[in-house]
Amino acid sequence: MTKGEETRQFIIEKAAPIFNTKGIAATSMSDIMEATKLSKGSMYVHFDNKDVLACAAVDHNMKVLSSKLQMELSQGKSAEEQLYAYIDFFSNPINPPLTGGCPLLNFGTEADDTNPIVKEKVNIAIKRGQQLLTSIIEKGIADGEFDPKWDAAAFSTVLFAMLEGGHLMSRMSGNNDNMKTIVQTLRKNISEKRI
Amino acid sequence: MTKGEETRQFIIEKAAPIFNTKGIAATSMSDIMEATKLSKGSMYVHFDNKDVLACAAVDHNMKVLSSKLQMELSQGKSAEEQLYAYIDFFSNPINPPLTGGCPLLNFGTEADDTNPIVKEKVNIAIKRGQQLLTSIIEKGIADGEFDPKWDAAAFSTVLFAMLEGGHLMSRMSGNNDNMKTIVQTLRKNISEKRI
Amino acid sequence: MTKGEETRQFIIEKAAPIFNTKGIAATSMSDIMEATKLSKGSMYVHFDNKDVLACAAVDHNMKVLSSKLQMELSQGKSAEEQLYAYIDFFSNPINPPLTGGCPLLNFGTEADDTNPIVKEKVNIAIKRGQQLLTSIIEKGIADGEFDPKWDAAAFSTVLFAMLEGGHLMSRMSGNNDNMKTIVQTLRKNISEKRI
Amino acid sequence: MTKGEETRQFIIEKAAPIFNTKGIAATSMSDIMEATKLSKGSMYVHFDNKDVLACAAVDHNMKVLSSKLQMELSQGKSAEEQLYAYIDFFSNPINPPLTGGCPLLNFGTEADDTNPIVKEKVNIAIKRGQQLLTSIIEKGIADGEFDPKWDAAAFSTVLFAMLEGGHLMSRMSGNNDNMKTIVQTLRKNISEKRI
DNA sequence: TATGAATGAGCCTTCATTCAT
DNA sequence: TATGAATGAAGGCTCATTCAT
Numbered sequence: 001m002t003k004g005e006e007t008r009q010f011i012i013e014k015a016a017p018i019f020n021t022k023g024i025a026a027t028s029m030s031d032i033m034e035a036t037k038l039s040k041g042s043m044y045v046h047f048d049n050k051d052v053l054a055c056a057a058v059d060h061n062m063k064v065l066s067s068k069l070q071m072e073l074s075q076g077k078s079a080e081e082q083l084y085a086y087i088d089f090f091s092n093p094i095n096p097p098l099t100g101g102c103p104l105l106n107f108g109t110e111a112d113d114t115n116p117i118v119k120e121k122v123n124i125a126i127k128r129g130q131q132l133l134t135s136i137i138e139k140g141i142a143d144g145e146f147d148p149k150w151d152a153a154a155f156s157t158v159l160f161a162m163l164e165g166g167h168l169m170s171r172m173s174g175n176n177d178n179m180k181t182i183v184q185t186l187r188k189n190i191s192e193k194r195i
Numbered sequence: 196m197t198k199g200e201e202t203r204q205f206i207i208e209k210a211a212p213i214f215n216t217k218g219i220a221a222t223s224m225s226d227i228m229e230a231t232k233l234s235k236g237s238m239y240v241h242f243d244n245k246d247v248l249a250c251a252a253v254d255h256n257m258k259v260l261s262s263k264l265q266m267e268l269s270q271g272k273s274a275e276e277q278l279y280a281y282i283d284f285f286s287n288p289i290n291p292p293l294t295g296g297c298p299l300l301n302f303g304t305e306a307d308d309t310n311p312i313v314k315e316k317v318n319i320a321i322k323r324g325q326q327l328l329t330s331i332i333e334k335g336i337a338d339g340e341f342d343p344k345w346d347a348a349a350f351s352t353v354l355f356a357m358l359e360g361g362h363l364m365s366r367m368s369g370n371n372d373n374m375k376t377i378v379q380t381l382r383k384n385i386s387e388k389r390i
Numbered sequence: 391m392t393k394g395e396e397t398r399q400f401i402i403e404k405a406a407p408i409f410n411t412k413g414i415a416a417t418s419m420s421d422i423m424e425a426t427k428l429s430k431g432s433m434y435v436h437f438d439n440k441d442v443l444a445c446a447a448v449d450h451n452m453k454v455l456s457s458k459l460q461m462e463l464s465q466g467k468s469a470e471e472q473l474y475a476y477i478d479f480f481s482n483p484i485n486p487p488l489t490g491g492c493p494l495l496n497f498g499t500e501a502d503d504t505n506p507i508v509k510e511k512v513n514i515a516i517k518r519g520q521q522l523l524t525s526i527i528e529k530g531i532a533d534g535e536f537d538p539k540w541d542a543a544a545f546s547t548v549l550f551a552m553l554e555g556g557h558l559m560s561r562m563s564g565n566n567d568n569m570k571t572i573v574q575t576l577r578k579n580i581s582e583k584r585i
Numbered sequence: 586m587t588k589g590e591e592t593r594q595f596i597i598e599k600a601a602p603i604f605n606t607k608g609i610a611a612t613s614m615s616d617i618m619e620a621t622k623l624s625k626g627s628m629y630v631h632f633d634n635k636d637v638l639a640c641a642a643v644d645h646n647m648k649v650l651s652s653k654l655q656m657e658l659s660q661g662k663s664a665e666e667q668l669y670a671y672i673d674f675f676s677n678p679i680n681p682p683l684t685g686g687c688p689l690l691n692f693g694t695e696a697d698d699t700n701p702i703v704k705e706k707v708n709i710a711i712k713r714g715q716q717l718l719t720s721i722i723e724k725g726i727a728d729g730e731f732d733p734k735w736d737a738a739a740f741s742t743v744l745f746a747m748l749e750g751g752h753l754m755s756r757m758s759g760n761n762d763n764m765k766t767i768v769q770t771l772r773k774n775i776s777e778k779r780i
Numbered sequence: 781t782a783t784g785a786a787t788g789a790g791c792c793t794t795c796a797t798t799c800a801t
Numbered sequence: 802t803a804t805g806a807a808t809g810a811a812g813g814c815t816c817a818t819t820c821a822t
Contacts, residue, residue, distance in 0.1 A: 502691075509757060547751075552747050554754070558693055558694065563711070
């Protein structure tokens, strides 16, 4: 990695949690400047404009989230354990894996009507999440862990939606109560499909 | 209603969909000015500052959503029908009841780490939504429609989360596919509790 | 006094100390509005614009100061006593006769390069003050109280300047120490002219 | 001096006479912009806000006045000559050493009830002026020029007050007549203390 | 006479961005 | 590559003033 790439990466890492916390519109280049202790001109050496930096920060947030998730999932030995690991990973919105909470919720909601590029990034990430879940379930079915009649895609969608919705509800209330209800429900749903 | 109150209301009505679409930070007073065709000074006759106007717009969005929902719910004769009405009301995120989509998702996500007042407004609105659902289910149980062992509060949380999560997923993908899966799942869950 | 004149007078009385304290430029019509609890429109019924009101407030401040001074002077039986009364009247800048301090200093300094009308008002008031002092001294000479060779006009100028200068110094330091020195010096100067 | 410091200094130099003439409240950043031919944004590169710039301008005005005064004083060989030099320096308010007149009078009066920071700056400058005068007199006494019983501190206060008061009076009247009277009186007072 | 809604110019300030060094 | 000075558009907001009621 060249010096320039190093600096670029450094900026992204500092910027990512700020964008995820304050939102893209409410984050100024000065905020990033302050966080990185770099000069204003330096930012524009590495990023053509704020949008490019914001996109990089969005990507970085989602990549970090994804790799942290993978680490948890790799612990689970069976498909069932992996599903539980997935759920547990998102079970604490008050102390979430990423500063600022879920980037899909944060960036997706902000980008919805204003930033098609970020919106598409979020869309893809959501689809990947669903596919990951679906493949876990399907592997579980193939391995004889789960009821073969279980609709993997549908449940993945439901699980994903519940975690995102629960995330919002818990962050608004300031506690994990709602998320706990959701986690219990999901765990019950899954255990019922165990053969 | 005095002339002033009329203008104030007029401004709120014009501002509400803009805030819900662009977000609070990304909406400028000039945007509102343009939408209302009023002078900048005039806005400040009726609102002390942008925050006050934004709060009023948040309130208005949630009130309109709530009253539109009530209208749908009033059609449902049984508790079961009312639950279906509730779900159907939120079943089309691509063409949502409110311009800009769900204000709880939009304002809640933006306010999360930056605006405690709006955050609390969203929190209260979510709680009201849960309570409404819970009371419908409990009435259904009392009326002998639903299994008395059904955990009304827990299901309300799950239903609410699924609709919010599905809303996000569908808006990101640009179609209602995910939401349709969620609606079907919810309808099935409910029908299973029918006695 | 008609109702209108009454209101006009009321506004002036409320406005005068505000202008004398904050200055003309820094006092807004809203400040006056708040102090009078009158509507914005009402102010413009009685005063064509802010300048007219400011001028009226300047006049009022100087008139009130003058009449308060006259009241003190009328206590002094001899010319010497009257001079002492004059000095004593201005001897406490920390708790001055007028809220905001000396209007000649306040308005004169502000108007100097920006408001020729107010500047001229202050100029006239200063001249009146000098003349008043001169006439007291001259009466004292005529009455055989003071040395006939005393230059009344010159001493009036000196006395006036010392009080204004002392006023500034004491207000800046937050105590009357400098003014006390000045008062003592002036009293000594006067007593030396006693026959 | 870096480029930035140079520009900063340039802005201060252009701003100082404007603030001293119009007052702080009545001087807008646009006024400074116009005088410097710099962009509005550029001002905020060098000064956090208008207050900071105003303070710098106040300081600059007082520093320039002080150094001009020092230059005059350095001409005087005896203490008596230095006192005359001091008085002469302030003897022409119609054509004062600083554009806008005496900054102690101007800023002190405006800041009195509104700007404690500037007020304290003026307070300190006044005290320095008194101390300078006192030390000159005391040196004169030590050198056997002046009557050892002369109260140096008291006369410094009186002299200072008379010059400030005379400054106001002369600027209001548009001529130096009053100041001339004061200068004569002061010169006579001093010469009487000559041994 | 009194009101307060309405106006638009102007205020201070922040913004994303450019450019000479 | 890195800097920070410079820019001008746009931000939120206040101002003195007008006008229909």
